[in-house]
Amino acid sequence: MSTIHFRIDDDTKRLATQAAERHKVSLTELMRQRAEELAEEEREYQSHEHEYCHEKLIEEAFDSYEAGQVEFISNEEMHARMDKLKQLAMQGKL
Numbered sequence: 001m002s003t004i005h006f007r008i009d010d011d012t013k014r015l016a017t018q019a020a021e022r023h024k025v026s027l028t029e030l031m032r033q034r035a036e037e038l039a040e041e042e043r044e045y046q047s048h049e050h051e052y053c054h055e056k057l058i059e060e061a062f063d064s065y066e067a068g069q070v071e072f073i074s075n076e077e078m079h080a081r082m083d084k085l086k087q088l089a090m091q092g093k094l
Helices: 010-022 027-066 075-090
Strands: none
Touching (some): 010 027
C-alpha cells in the first residue's frame, strides 16, 4: 500500500468534500476511488497500446515479405538453422 499526499486550494477542497458527502463517502475514499479509476484507465490504455504495437510489427513483417526483403521459413527449418548456429557457437566459429 502507498500513501498519496497533495495540496489543493481551499475552495477545491470544500467542493470536493461536498461531492464526497453527496456520494455518502469520505473525501479520502472518493479520492481513492478516483485514483483506482485512473489506474484502471491506464491499464486499459497500456493493454491496447501493446496490442497496437504487436499488430504494427506483424503488418511491417508482411510488408517486408511482400517487398521481397525477408523470407518466412517453417518451424522445422528454423530449428535446423538454430541447431547449426549452436554447433558453430560451441566450436567458437561465430
